[in-house]
Amino acid sequence: MERVIIIPARYASTRYPGKPLVGLRGATGQTRSLIERSWRAACAVKGVDSVFVATDDDRIAGAARGFGAQVVMTDAACRNGTERCADALARLGIAPKLVVNLQGDAPLTPSWFVTALIRAIDAGAEMATPVLCLTPQTHARFLDDRRAGRVGGTTAVMDAQGRALYFSKEILPHTGRSYAADECVPVFHHVGVYAYTPRALRSYMTAGPCALEELEGLEQLRFLYHGLPVTCVEVTAEGREFWELNNPEDVARIEAVLAREGIA
Secondary structure, eight states, rough: OOEEEEEEOOOSSSSSSGGGGGGEEOSSSOOHHHHHHHHHHTTTOOOOSSEEEEEEEHHHHHHHHHTTTEEEEEOOOOOHHHHHHHHHHHHHOOOOOEEEOOOOOOTTTOOOHHHHHHHHHHHTOSEEEEEEEEOOOHHHHHHHHTTTTTOOOOEEOTTTTBBBBEESSOOSSSEEEEEEEEEEOEEEEEEEEEEHHHHHHHHHHHHHHHHHHHHHHOHHHHHHHHHOOOOEEOOOOOTTTOOOOSSTTTTHHHHHHHHHOOOO
């Protein structure tokens, strides 16, 4: 196995307990769980040797096996999805060229986002993650979430070479304004997908947790805190709408996209 996708999933989410098993109604009216929809998104990526659901919860494992996924049981002590991916690799006993962490709350992730990360690793990056320039509509949604006190999407700030400078649940950079429909928004949405070399995963585990990742609740900040480079790969939605399931309010948003895109 040279390229594998691991979907980390835990039941005991602080903000949304049981989130992986939440049902999402598709375009035909059929309801599938969040974890199944994320698995289907992973299976749509070409050039990947295998897809695994990594969890410590028997309910998630049973549901995943029920729709045909390969499951690897991981340690309940894993602090985040990256640690769960590292633990899954160790338990599987495999050493692929690269590992993709497709988070279990991102069922709308287009396959070309993941393909772009694979290309970045093949070109020499140790860790890569996609960023998407916000549309005025999505920027307004970010602002609405913050005004309502909801923790929504994550933003990314990069240097001139596309290396990450910071990730935040706040809207960075702060522009202090809203944007018309035909304007370019200078803010990037961080898409919660990662590709790593096994060496980068080992470095992450050796470094150990840092204050920034705990304050923001963003696992990728551990790489930056310890000086481990993160390559941000700019992707385009190509007319598709991207949104993660962070809060109960996001269920209706995602179902609307599934209906609009004709996703069963």
